[in-house]
Amino acid sequence: NNEKIICIGCGVSVQSEDPAGLGYAPASALEKEEIVCQRCFRLKNYNEVQDVSLTDDDFLNILNTLGQTDSLIVKVVDIFDFNGSWLPGLHRFVGKNPVLLIGNKADLLPKSVKKNRLINWMKQQAKELGLKPIDVLLVSAAKGASMQEAMEAIDHYRNGKDVYVVGCTNVGKSTFINRIIKEGTGDKDVITTSHFPGTTLDMIEIPLDDGHFLVDTPGIINHHQMAHFVDKRDLKYITPKKEIKPKIFQLNEQQTLFFGGLARFDYLSGGRRSFTCYLSNELMIHRTKLEKADELYASHAGELLTPPRREEMEGFPEFTRQEFMIKEEKMDVVFSGLGWVTINEPGAKVAAYVPKGVSVFLRKSLI
Ligand code: GDP
Known part of the structure; x- marks a missing residue:
């Protein structure tokens, strides 16, 4: 039958072909009365965000959404694949919103690498790529290194506003956010999904203590990666x-x-x-x-x-x-x-x- 199956959690069209794609649910889940996509399932049962990938159009929608907000943008890149995970063009969409640049997977680089040197290198590269971040941090979301520092920086720079976390797939954005959820909240059922006008995309909202939100946006696929x-x-x-x-x-x-x-x-x-x-x-x-x-x-x-x-x-x-x-x-x-x-x-x-x-x-x- 041609009827679209909609996830009751986030409203996305459910499909069971592409496990990495938006709205995926295993075929077995489609037989249930109330169908939720795998992403919402994990969110509901484990309070965990999972990354989904997007088409370029969807991504443009997200970028446009960011420009209309009054928020802090947190951009996560993979330090091992800095240029490949960069998300070119973001700076043209964010409007007046400040961007906090976070280099993840710092644990991969040899210990002999000086952190300050690397941060300066990231600032220099960002400038060449057209972005002037409000600050640059280096973390390991998987190991938890400098995560406290990152959370404090986010709280400082957001200045009482919402926070949007963006990044391409595989940079460790989910790992990063899940760690924030675990260290920052501890409550169950704190996360909600929500729709944004003009998009079919679900973004995941994690409540902050002052009534504002930290929002997880879906990650974009970088087709040029090995x-x-x-x-x-x-x-x-x-x-x-x-x-x-x-x-x-x-x-x-x-x-x-x-x-x-x-x-x-x-x-x-x-x-x-x-x-x-x-x-x-x-x-x-x-x-x-x-x-x-x-x-x-x-x-x-x-x-x-x-x-x-x-x-x-x-x-x-x-x-x-x-x-x-x-x-x-x-x-x-x-x-x-x-x-x-x-x-x-x-x-x-x-x-x-x-x-x-x-x-x-x-x-x-x-x-
Ligand atoms: P997302 O697609 O951006 O949400 O990325 P994930 O959080 O799913 O992580 C992608 C891959 O990177 C997984 O294999 C993670 O285990 C790995 N990863 C995430 N954070 C780190 C990190 O801080 N260090 C290292 N070495 N790997 C990480």
Whole structure:
């Protein structure tokens, strides 16, 4: 039958095909009399928010909603995938509302990284990307590090107003908010979902102590991330869970590194030198001669060079190649959503290969 099934919790259209999509409920839930989507189910039973993904149109709706509010915007980014999780254009929509920038997953970076340096780097990058945040913080939502500080900053900067938390999927926004709920409230049934005029999107409202709300907005999918090209079972090769142990390679000219079968790095010229790779500890790095690299990939992608898995190779996008001339000291070649390679001295010529659709670029070193 063609009748739309509506979630009685939030009013979203219920579907059972895409578990990561808006309005998902398992098929078994559709047989019940009162149907709620999985997101509302978790909210109702566990007081927990769950991330849902959106189309670009939905996201524009959210951005427009933000501009019409008088609020503090909290923007959460993944420090390991800073540029990939940035949400470009947000600053054009927020109007006069201040933006508090929060870098999550600080636990992934080597302990030797100075926090202040990283915060300054984030401020600098934000400026280049057109955003002037009211403040920049670094937290680990999963480990709970600096969460108290973040909650105090939110309370300070919101100045008696509502708070909207935005971020793209996988930055850890749900983890962040769930921690705030646990540490900040402790009450049961405190969370409500609500509709915003002109959108079909549910946003989740968490009451603050003065009658205002902290609002969780759905996360946007970033299509340029590596994560879309690998099997769910292989996400650990991409999304690190533990402190990254940088791997240093001394390379001669005309040597190649493969990062599993997901990306390739050629060192073309600039004399023997070292390259520091910041990638998930689980991902195998394979070194070879440049002249043998094409053949190695052709015959071993999907097995020696994995992920992707063998059975995925057919649908795996072809590599695109981009050359970079390193002209400044301490530069990162960033493989969006996978990690980066730091080059300390200028004068190197390199080439980076990523599956078509994934972005690769140069930036000032984060570390
Ligand atoms: P959301 O899609 O933005 O809501 O992100 P989730 O909260 O679902 O988290 C996405 C992934 O990042 C999960 O695998 C989390 O375990 C992981 N994650 C979240 N916060 C942190 C953190 O502070 N550190 C690390 N290392 N991983 C985190």
